Amino acid sequence: MNIQQISAITSPTDYLTMNGRTLAYRTMGEGRPIILCHRFRGVMDLWDPAFLDALVGQGFQVIVFDYTGLGLSDGTPSYNPIDMAADPRDLIAGLxxxxxxxxxxxxxxxxxxxxxxxxxxxxxxxxxLGTTPPGDLVKLAEQLFYDIAGKESYSIEDITALFFEPKSEKSRAAAVRSQARIEARKQDLSPPVPLEFARPVLAHGPRSPAFPAEPVLQMLKTTQVPILHIAGDHDIIFPVENWYALNEVLPSVTLVTFPRSGHGPQHEHPQLAADIIASFVRNQ
Structure with a gap:
């Protein structure tokens, strides 16, 4: 199959063995490489294909993967962000x-x-996308996230509450469309993240800081690497207000906030999110 004809729904799974474990990954498109690190309980199949395909259309080589020990990758899993950073490092080197x-x-x-x-x-x-800066927060997560995120499986109502804005008719409709696109992939699927591994992360409930990594915060205050953050204005887990509280402190961070949107802005606005990322990379 021509690489330009491979979509997120049809992209085959490849494997890279490095540093004592094997990472499962998929790649689609040609051009500037963009590696995407997934959310809590995320595996490769749970990216919205419309967002991935829109990035391909913008001239990116899009690479998604399963974290060490999760999905189709082997090894010992960790939800410590410092440990997780080894996976994109090895993909960059190995590829x-x-x-x-x-x-x-x-x-x-x-x-x-x-x-x-x-x-x-x-x-x-x-x-x-819909993440948090390190350090103390001005606004905590909502308990609703912790009530839903540990469920065995998510209904469309759960998906809407977690990643969209239930108060908006347009956002609710976008949730249904996004989930239909995700479910269109039927073969070569990654196993879900085991609940016994994921649930302990939720035990603490809302807290500040959510990302207790002072060295990372100090890096953000000095780096000249361009950083884009795209968010919804009602993110129940990582409120965007915590980024805006750092205005004039983070020299290379650009913030884009979608109105009446939630924790998954790239799933509600897949083409627009890809367009913004592509323009940012070209012009920063």
């Missing part, structure tokens, strides 16, 4: 990539920030 844009959604955004601290020379830009 011989350069000039890499590193993206991250939610927990994956923490891993992407940690990666920029650990190996800045390998990353040209960060493209963050």
């Amino acid at each position: 011989g990539l350069s000039d890499v844009v590193l993206g991250g959604w939610s927990l994956g955004g923490m891993a992407a920030q940690a990666a920029l601290m650990l190996y800045p020379e390998r990353i040209s830009h960060l493209a963050l």
Whole structure:
């Protein structure tokens, strides 16, 4: 199959063995590489295909993967963002990539920030989605996230509450469309993240800081690497207000906030989010 004809729904799974474990990944498109780090309980199949395909259409080589020990990857899993940053590092090295844009959604955004601290020379830009900055917060998560996120499976109502804005008719409709696109992939699926691994992360409930990593915060205050953060204005887990509280402190961070949107802005606005990322990378 011609690489330009591979979509997120049809992209085959490849494997990279490095540093004692094997990472499962998929790649689609050609051009500037962008590696995407997933959310809590996320595996490769749970990216909205419309968002991935829109990035391909903008001239990116899009790479998604399952974290060590989760999905189709083996090894010992960890939800410590510092540990998680080893996965994109090894993908960059193992695939011989350069000039890499590193993206991250939610927990994956923490891993992407940690990666920029650990190996800045390998990353040209960060493209963050619905995540949190390190350090003390001005607004905490809502308990609703913790009540839903540990369920065995998510109904469309749960998905809407977690990643969209239930108060908006347009956002509710976008949730249904996004989930239909995600469910269109029927083969070569990643196993879900085991609940016994994920649930302990939720035990603490809302807290500040959500990302207790002072060295990462100090890096953000000094780095010149361009950083984009796209968010919804009602994110129940990582309120965007915590980024705006750092105005004039983070010299390279650009904030884009979608109105009447939630924790998954790139799933509600897949084409627009991809367009913004592409324009940011071209012009920053």
